[in-house]
Amino acid sequence: MASYETIIVETRGKVGLITLNRPKALNALNSQLVGEVNAVLDGFDKDPAIGCVVITGSEKAFAAGADILEMKDKTYPESYLEDFITAWDRVAQRRKPIIAAVAGFALGGGCELAMMCDFILAADTAKFGQPEIKLGVMPGAGGTQRLTRFVGKSKAMEMCLTGRMMDAAEAERVGLVSRVVPAADLVEEAVKVASQIADMSMPTVMMTKESVNRSYETTLAEGIRFERRVFHAMFAMADQKEGMAAFAEKRKPGFKNR
Numbered sequence: 701m702a703s704y705e706t707i708i709v710e711t712r713g714k715v716g717l718i719t720l721n722r723p724k725a726l727n728a729l730n731s732q733l734v735g736e737v738n739a740v741l742d743g744f745d746k747d748p749a750i751g752c753v754v755i756t757g758s759e760k761a762f763a764a765g766a767d768i769l770e771m772k773d774k775t776y777p778e779s780y781l782e783d784f785i786t787a788w789d790r791v792a793q794r795r796k797p798i799i800a801a802v803a804g805f806a807l808g809g810g811c812e813l814a815m816m817c818d819f820i821l822a823a824d825t826a827k828f829g830q831p832e833i834k835l836g837v838m839p840g841a842g843g844t845q846r847l848t849r850f851v852g853k854s855k856a857m858e859m860c861l862t863g864r865m866m867d868a869a870e871a872e873r874v875g876l877v878s879r880v881v882p883a884a885d886l887v888e889e890a891v892k893v894a895s896q897i898a899d900m901s902m903p904t905v906m907m908t909k910e911s912v913n914r915s916y917e918t919t920l921a922e923g924i925r926f927e928r929r930v931f932h933a934m935f936a937m938a939d940q941k942e943g944m945a946a947f948a949e950k951r952k953p954g955f956k957n958r
């Protein structure tokens with residue numbers, strides 16, 4: 701496996717584990733780190749041995765935002781010409797599922813990166829926020845849009861306008877995170893959940909992800925229509941026959957990803 705300077709990459713069975721690793725900058729997201737994450741995700745998406753990905757940070761910080769020192773002197777034409785931030789969103793375009801395992805700070809671009817993943821498991825130490833307003837800017841990697849869809853207008857507006865942080869309990873209460881676990885168990889729990897997903901039929905997992913994500917982009921009627929078409933199509937897959945036969949025969953299914 702290639703070596704990286706800002707992340708640590710491991711595989712645990714069928715799970716790809718990416719650990720953000722710029723400890724001196726609380727995992728602030730610079731262009732190198734985003735490039736490395738995308739390169740690894742490109743590989744995981746192509747690798748049939750990988751069924752699910754976990755992105756995590758350190759105990760202290762998932763990521764404390766975009767790297768302020770890297771971006772502070774950017775001009776408008778520079779950010780426009782290089783299309784600053786757009787490459788980050790590739791994390792949200794991935795076809796295999798990605799779990800964010802968040803401990804400590806997930807601020808600014810860190811919170812936005814977590815929200816680009818398919819769901820967020822939080823340690824009880826997690827703190828989420830969009831503090832960009834305190835820097836004289838607003839969220840630029842999806843925060844005003846995705847946070848609003850997660851938690852509704854009132855709370856998203858308060859978070860984005862004041863920059864205050866939300867703790868793990870509040871984040872779970874308002875639906876930003878799927879579950880809160882003790883910090884010491886976070887990565888193990890995320891890998892366990894990811895392994896369960898990776899053991900399912902991979903095309904079924906990917907189509908399910910696609911269908912849930914469709915609910916963000918379309919009307920209810922169109923979304924239901926999309927779901928119904930994909931659901932019907934699943935009856936053309938050997939994995940549907942295997943999954944249902946295994947239930948009827950009271951045994952574990954052996955999915956073949958076809």
Ligand code: CAA
Nearest residue numbers: 724725726728764765766767768769808809831839840841
């Ligand atoms: N960019 C660059 N460096 C950062 C950073 C960031 N976003 N966040 C932290 N660091 C660096 C600090 O500069 C510091 O480096 P030095 O030791 O060299 O001084 C180191 O990480 C440790 O940070 P602190 O000493 O500040 O640690 P703390 O525990 O006292 O505070 C914190 C932690 C509250 C997270 C604080 O570091 C902080 O407020 N960070 C900035 C958070 C922020 O504003 N994020 C939004 C960035 S803008 C953005 O993300 C735009 C977008 O939408 C894409």
